[in-house]
Every structure is written in structure tokens, then in C-alpha cells.
Amino acid sequence: MRTVQLVFDNVVVNTLLVPDGSLVRLDQVTFPDGSALTAVGDYWEVEGAGIGWIVAGNTLVPPALPPVELAALKATLKAQVDSAAEAERLRYITAGTGQAMTYSAKADEARRLAGDAAPDAANYPLLAAEIGITASDLAGVAAVVLANYQAWLGIGAAIEMARLGAKRAIDEAGNADDARAAADFAWPAPGSEG
Structure with a gap:
């Protein structure tokens, strides 16, 4: 299994587990059985990225932590x-x-x-x-x-x-x-x- 991120308005809004062998494209994930999932936003595959991560150039970066008092x-x-x-x-x-x-x-x-x-x-x-x-x-x-x-x-x-x-x-x-x-x-x- 692999983790794929769904990005909307340059922010990861969800993560999905997809089977190995799935094809991840910007607008669609195609599963090994031929079925597909079309995105409302964009699909990304960046290891370790999670909800709240932000698009920075061609990758995803964690959000900045709020300042600590x-x-x-x-x-x-x-x-x-x-x-x-x-x-x-x-x-x-x-x-x-x-x-x-x-x-x-x-x-x-x-x-x-x-x-x-x-x-x-x-x-x-x-x-x-x-x-x-x-x-x-x-x-x-x-x-x-x-x-x-x-x-x-x-x-x-x-x-x-x-x-x-x-x-x-x-x-x-x-x-x-x-x-x-x-x-x-x-x-x-x-x-x-x-």
C-alpha cells in the first residue's frame, strides 16, 4: 500500500491508501484492476506528507508551526x-x-x-x-x-x-x-x- 495526498487550493485536505501498482496522475488514481478515482483537486504522492501540508513548488512541505509562547x-x-x-x-x-x-x-x-x-x-x-x-x-x-x-x-x-x-x-x-x-x-x- 502507498499513501497518496489529495490537494485542494494548494493544501493537502485528505490522504488515501492505494494498492501498490496503482497509477497516480495529477487528476486521477487508476487502480491495478482498472478502476479509477478522479480528483476534485489534485493527487500527489509525497512520502510522509499529511493533511495540512502545503504545495511548495513541485513538492509538499509541512505547515509552519504556530509560534510558541x-x-x-x-x-x-x-x-x-x-x-x-x-x-x-x-x-x-x-x-x-x-x-x-x-x-x-x-x-x-x-x-x-x-x-x-x-x-x-x-x-x-x-x-x-x-x-x-x-x-x-x-x-x-x-x-x-x-x-x-x-x-x-x-x-x-x-x-x-x-x-x-x-x-x-x-x-x-x-x-x-x-x-x-x-x-x-x-x-x-x-x-x-x-
């Missing part, structure tokens, strides 16, 4: 970076405001436990809830929680650095292409943060 583009790109950063964070942590509060409270309990000479499990309810699951005792749970928290700080900081760097580069971009290029970056891999 740079401030609006930058705002959209920065919002997309923020959204992508959250998706990247969720590769390493569990989603949810309550879960984030739980992680933070567990890390706080683990830090407090480290300085407690005579810890009582009742003073560390979130850590105590993990005894027998994460580790066999309160100190073991606290050690795992602190290790996970430290690992999160590394990757979380690297994600934040990438997010803020991209947003600054978007802000500093002088044109739409540079702004889009600034928003096209790679997130850090685990272990690359330090």
Missing part, C-alpha cells in the same frame, strides 16, 4: 519535570502521603533509639511493629530503617539535583528548542549519587 512552554515543561521526578522517586519508595509520614516517623524513631541507653519498645511504636518482620529486635529494626533511610537520602538527593538543574536550565533557555532540550535529561542511576 515561551513562558507558557517553560511552565509546562517544568511541571512535566516535577511530575517525572515524582515518578522517579516512586521507583524507590511507596506512594502516598501517609506512607511518607510513616517513613519519616520511623527514621525519627530509629535516630532517637540510637541515643537511648535503655530503650522501651512502647516509646518506638513504628519500629516495634516491625520486630519479627524486618529484624528480630528493636535495635535490628532501627539499623535496617536507618540504612534504608540513608540509601534513600542518596538517591533522593540525586533526583532532586537533577530535577532542580533541569528546571533552572529550562528557565535559562532563550528559545523553545533549548527549553525542550533542557527538559530531555536522564535521571541518576542508583549508586551514581556519590
